[in-house]
Amino acid sequence: MVFRLNSHILSRIASGNGHGEDSPYFDGWKAYERDPHHPTKNPNGVIQMGLAENQLSFDLVEEWLKNNPKASISSPEGLSAFRDIALFQDYHGMPEFRNAVAKFMAKVRGDRVTFDPDRIVMSGGATGAHETVAFCLADPGEAFLVPTPYYPGFDRDLRWRTGVKLIPVECDSSNDFKVTREALESAHEMAQLDGIKVKGLLITNPSNPLGTILDRDTLRSIVHFINEKNIHLVCDEIYAATVFSQPDFISITEILGEDDMQCINLDLIHIVYSLSKDMGFPGFRVGIIYSYNDAVVSCARKMSSFGLVSAQTQHLIASMLSDDEFVEKFIKESKARLAKRYQLFTRGLEQVGIKCLKTSNAGLFMWMDLRGLLKEKSFDGEMMLWRLIINEVKLNVSPGCSFHCSEPGWFRVCFANMDDQTMEVALSRIRAFVNKDVEARKLKKQLRWQGSLKLSFSARIFDDFINSPHSPLPQSPLVRART
Structure with missing residues (x-):
């Protein structure tokens, strides 16, 4: 039967x-x-x-792989590292991997900022990173504000298994879909009227689907908004290295380093990054959470055991991103x-x-x-x-x-x-x-x-x-x- x-x-x-x-x-x-x-x-x-x-x-990456066969444990030249890589790896991530990623994140942001490797948490792509951040910051029924238009996958990534809500912050073509303080205040007020507790604001910079970047004044306004409301700010910066013309990309990290940002509660700031877009490696599932909040780093690191980046991938990426000449050439040519x-x-x-x-x-x-x-x-x-x-x-x-x-x-x-x-x-x-x-x-x-x-x-x-x-x-x- x-x-x-x-x-x-x-x-x-x-x-x-x-x-x-x-x-x-x-x-x-x-x-x-x-x-x-x-x-x-x-x-x-x-x-x-x-x-x-x-x-x-892709041809730039393929050329590098041909010239650096030891980076892969699947090649005869890299076979000597196979045993160590194939055995259990701590979910904190290989130190050389975290160091290389931190350095790369700074490089694609023009080396105007630095990142602490000890604050880098691995995840299975940006999808897993977003879900982990939502899990750490909000309980079921609580909400994140998200300026529109926004990536459709957020409805899955942040909501499906966490029970978190997403509240649109309506932006329109009258000002090229720019995020305004008025729109943020309106969405926050409407959520309160509906009895929904807002725990954070999610922004994508550069924007998917707009292909635009947030200017310095807008970023400053956003930081002051979340600080006044005492809600979290999640910055999706997975397209940071795809800015191909002026003006340059400005990371939220750069804003936090300004002199008048001393009053900002850094525990509220979190960045999601990956190598899927900037390097063209979506199949590698390299997602990154970078948080200024120690408790979030600790919790997210424990959760990363549910979606680790494979040790073989960490080994390869660490070698590739540590090659300064290659990274410089790749970013410029891309x-x-x-x-x-x-x-x-x-x-x-x-x-x-x-x-x-x-x-x-x-x-x-x-x-x-x-x-x-x-x-x-x-x-x-x-x-x-x-x-x-x-x-x-x-x-x-x-x-x-x-x-x-x-x-x-x-x-x-x-x-x-x-x-x-x-x-x-x-x-x-x-x-x-x-x-x-x-x-x-x-x-x-x-x-x-x-x-x-x-x-x-x-x-x-x-x-x-x-x-x-x-x-x-x-x-x-x-x-x-x-x-």
Whole structure:
């Protein structure tokens, strides 16, 4: 006899939807997995533009690995270290690993700040780091404020297993989605009115999905806000080394070193970092918690036993990041390649009238403004457009609603996870899509004008005409979507 597991047998957490997978952000990934683009095997498949990966500088890493075979215990040259690495490692992390990471974190911040290796805690990627921090700082039912738009994975990382709530701090395009003191105060007040205890504020700097950085005045305002409210500040700085043009990135650590910050309670400040974006190593699962709070460091270090970075990975990373010449070259070249790809992609979009957030100068993506292509100015209209882009244009871009954006029509599009050829294919598809829409709008305008001359084209007749397979004009997916 075969028994099937029913949801009521599982825990509420396991059987619930707290993972947040029921989202167009993750649905886009699934569409890609079902029909992935390949230049020869499946040229008409979906192109993955919803995954923030940095694949532009892999050749630099591969070159270093060839020249430093002893860094890997899997090579004949590194085999002598195998026994020590394969045996049990303390969850504090190898000293050489923590030293190398602390040094690298300072380097990508322009060596304007330093980090104490004894405050570095390992975790299985930024995902595990965020959950650990949430576990340390808040009880179930308590909340973090998060400026919008924000990374959809936060709904999973911070909430699913901790029971912590996230309260959006609404930001909009009127000031390029800048975080303001007024917006923070409003969200905090609303939480109090709803009887929700706010334990912290989570910011991403550089921002995912905006690709912007927080300026010095904004960071100072944020620090004063959390200090006055006596709540924690969690700074996600995992894109620190992806800033490819001026102004430079400013870490929260740099702000804390200013003369007038002596009154700030450092126990409230915590940084989440990883090597997934800056180095392009998401598969290595190297997440970092850096806290100024001794109790948080102690608790997080104990919890790290649930998601340790493998000793083999620590050994390799420690060797690589200790090579000053390589690190210097990698950071400089990676920024240059990101800048070039960004320029090429934005130029391609501009050719068909698509603009992106103008203040973006970081990250592996851009915040694309498609408000002009919406059939209706609503989130239903945004979802309609997104389905057309996924199903007909065959591009996985992520709609703004999945990032909790307050305005419909914005999309995040990733540009660093593909080669030049694939980028050109993606741009050609976008151009064809927009041009079809332009032609359809011209035709509709023409028919409306003719209608004013008593030519009997009802809206339904027009729709039947433009959707007809015998129509000699290009068919617009935007028009077809009305039925």
